[in-house]
Amino acid sequence: MPEGRILNCTAIERSFGGLKALKGVDLSVGQGEIVGLVGPNGSGKTTLVNVMTGFYPPDAGQVEIFGRRVTRLAPHRVAKMGVARTFQNLALFRGMSVLDNILVGRHTHMRPSALATLFYWVWAQREELAHRRAVEEIIDFMQLQDIRDEPVDVIPMGMQKRVELARALVAEPRLLILDEPMAGMNQEEKEYIARFILDAREERGITILLIEHHMDVVTALCDRVTVLSYGEVIAEGEPNAAISDPAVVKAYLGERAARRRTGSAA
Amino acid sequence: MFFRRAGISHTRYQQERQLWPLPIDRLTVLAVLAFLIAAPFILDRLYIVSYLLPLIIWSSAALGLNLLMGGAGQIHLGYGAVIGIGAYTAVHMMRAGIPFELAMIGGGLAAGAIGIVFGASALRIKGLYLAMATLAMQYIVDFVIVQFPAISGGSQASLQVPPVSFLGFPIQGDRTPYYVALFICAMITLFMLNVRRTSFGRALVAIREKDYAASIIGVDPFRYKLLAFWVSSFVGGLMGAVLATCYYRAISPDQFHLDLSIQLVAMVIVGGLGSVLGVFFGVSLILFAPILLNQTIALVADTTGLTLPMDLRAHLPLMLYGGLIMGFLLLEPLGLAKIYSNIRNYFLVWPFRHSRQ
Numbered sequence: 001m002p003e004g005r006i007l008n009c010t011a012i013e014r015s016f017g018g019l020k021a022l023k024g025v026d027l028s029v030g031q032g033e034i035v036g037l038v039g040p041n042g043s044g045k046t047t048l049v050n051v052m053t054g055f056y057p058p059d060a061g062q063v064e065i066f067g068r069r070v071t072r073l074a075p076h077r078v079a080k081m082g083v084a085r086t087f088q089n090l091a092l093f094r095g096m097s098v099l100d101n102i103l104v105g106r107h108t109h110m111r112p113s114a115l116a117t118l119f120y121w122v123w124a125q126r127e128e129l130a131h132r133r134a135v136e137e138i139i140d141f142m143q144l145q146d147i148r149d150e151p152v153d154v155i156p157m158g159m160q161k162r163v164e165l166a167r168a169l170v171a172e173p174r175l176l177i178l179d180e181p182m183a184g185m186n187q188e189e190k191e192y193i194a195r196f197i198l199d200a201r202e203e204r205g206i207t208i209l210l211i212e213h214h215m216d217v218v219t220a221l222c223d224r225v226t227v228l229s230y231g232e233v234i235a236e237g238e239p240n241a242a243i244s245d246p247a248v249v250k251a252y253l254g255e256r257a258a259r260r261r262t263g264s265a266a
Numbered sequence: 267m268f269f270r271r272a273g274i275s276h277t278r279y280q281q282e283r284q285l286w287p288l289p290i291d292r293l294t295v296l297a298v299l300a301f302l303i304a305a306p307f308i309l310d311r312l313y314i315v316s317y318l319l320p321l322i323i324w325s326s327a328a329l330g331l332n333l334l335m336g337g338a339g340q341i342h343l344g345y346g347a348v349i350g351i352g353a354y355t356a357v358h359m360m361r362a363g364i365p366f367e368l369a370m371i372g373g374g375l376a377a378g379a380i381g382i383v384f385g386a387s388a389l390r391i392k393g394l395y396l397a398m399a400t401l402a403m404q405y406i407v408d409f410v411i412v413q414f415p416a417i418s419g420g421s422q423a424s425l426q427v428p429p430v431s432f433l434g435f436p437i438q439g440d441r442t443p444y445y446v447a448l449f450i451c452a453m454i455t456l457f458m459l460n461v462r463r464t465s466f467g468r469a470l471v472a473i474r475e476k477d478y479a480a481s482i483i484g485v486d487p488f489r490y491k492l493l494a495f496w497v498s499s500f501v502g503g504l505m506g507a508v509l510a511t512c513y514y515r516a517i518s519p520d521q522f523h524l525d526l527s528i529q530l531v532a533m534v535i536v537g538g539l540g541s542v543l544g545v546f547f548g549v550s551l552i553l554f555a556p557i558l559l560n561q562t563i564a565l566v567a568d569t570t571g572l573t574l575p576m577d578l579r580a581h582l583p584l585m586l587y588g589g590l591i592m593g594f595l596l597l598e599p600l601g602l603a604k605i606y607s608n609i610r611n612y613f614l615v616w617p618f619r620h621s622r623q
Contacts, residue, residue: 107484
C-alpha cells in the first residue's frame, strides 16, 4: 500500500432498525490513489460513504481522514478538512445558474456574511471576483463554457453530472468521493467523465474514491478496488483480479455462474 | 426593440456581475428613482401619504420576509409579530429619549433576538410544522404585548410616537417621513439585490434546495437557517420602527395581528417567491387591488344605473380580489415577477419567438 494514508475506515458497523447495512467494513485509500468501491445494489456502498462524510454516525468502528478521527464530525466540518463528494442522485441547487452552482463550491474558501452583502462594493466584490477566477478555471477544465449562464435545471442530465463534479472540484479537495458519477450516461459521456477523473488526479493531485457500476470504467481507472456484498468486504485488490474473484462473481451473477466460471478455469 | 441585448458584451467579471448588466435596466431604475424622489413635488399629498408611503414601507417589510421564504425556503406565519416587536421596542426607546436612528436599530435587534429563538425550531422541523411553530410565535407575542401594560400601555391604549428626527431632519409633516422611508427602502432593496450575488445568498439557496448537499460543500445548515431568521427578523423589526414613526405615529396591539402576517405572506407569494422586483408587484397588488376594484364597481354601478344591494356592493370587491389572487397563482405559480420576466424576455428577442431563460 502506498505511503501517506488519506482515508482509513476500520471495522465500520451501521444498522437501520433490524437491517445490518455494514458489518465491520475496512477500507483504506492512500495518497494519490483511485480506489473503486463496487458491489451489487444494496450492498452498502452509499451507506459507507455517508458514514465517512458524517451523514450517518457509525454504530461501531473508526473513520480517519488525513490521519484525523472524523467519526462524529458533522458533514460541513468534514468538508472543511478538504473532502468533497458528489451524489448518486443529482444534488444541484435549482434556481441558480451553472456558474452560481459552481461558486457555491467555493464556500469553504470564502467569508460569507450579511454585513459584507450590505456593503458589497467595498467589502464583498473583490472576494467574489477573485473566486470567480478559480471557478472559470474549473469551467475551462470541465469544458462547461457554453452552459455557464444557463439555469441548472434546463441542461441535459449528462451535463448536470458534470456540473456537480465541477462543483466538487472547485473546492480544491484533497479527497474526492464520487458516488456513481456515470449512472445513466452513454459511452461518450462516460469517456469524458473518465478523462476528467484521471486529469483531476494528474493535474490537481486529488485522491479519489469511486463508486461505480460500469466494470469497464472501474478496471480502467482504479488502482485498487474493494468489493462489498451485504455489508461485508468480499474481495479487495487489483481490479481485474478482484472482480473475477469467485465470491464476487457469485455475489453478482449467482452460484451457478460462479461454478461455471471456476469449472472452465480449472 | 428597446430591450436589445445584442451588441452588449462584457469584458470584465465586474461588468457582468453588476446589478443591472443591461443599460436599459439601469436607465429604468434611474427613472423610477428620480420619479420617487420628485414625487412629493409633483403629486398630490393624498397620493404620497396614502399610496406611495404605505407601498414603500410594506415593500421593505415584505422584502425581509421574502429573504426568509423565497431565499432560504423557510415559511413564517408570524412576521406581523416580528414587526410588532420592532415597533414596540423602538417606540419605548424613543419615549425614553433615545434618538430614532438608534431606536430603529434597537427594534431590529430585539426582533432579531426573539425571532431567532422561534426560528431555532426551524432546525428541527420543516414545512407545515414550521408554519405552526411560527404561528405560535404570532399568538404568544400578541398575548404578551396585550397582557403587559408596561409594553402596550394597557389593552385599549395606543402609544404615541414622540417627535423625533432622522439625521437632523425632524420627522413631521408629509415629506420627511416619506423620504426617510424611501431611504431605508433603498438600503434594504440594495441589500436584497446584493444577496443574490454573494456567497451569503448562495449559501441560503443551497440550504433551501438541498441541505444535505449544501452541508458537504461546507455550508453549515444550522448556522445559515438561524442567520436567515436573524436577518429577516432584523429587517422586520427595523421596518416596525419605521412603520410606527413615519406612518402610524401611534401604535396599538391590533395593528400587528395574524391578518397582517397572512397579508405579508400573500404579498410575497403573489409577487413571486425569491424575487426582489416581485415583492414590489405583490405589495402593489395586495394594497391597491381592493381599492381599484371598489372604485371600478362603484363606477360601473353608477354609469349603468344598476342598483346593487349594499352588502353585495361591500363584498363583491373582496370576492373579485380573492379570485384575482387565485387566478394569478393558477396562471403563473411563480408570481407576478415571472409574468413580468416572460413579457420582458418576449421583447428581448422580438420579432423572433424563442427566448433563453
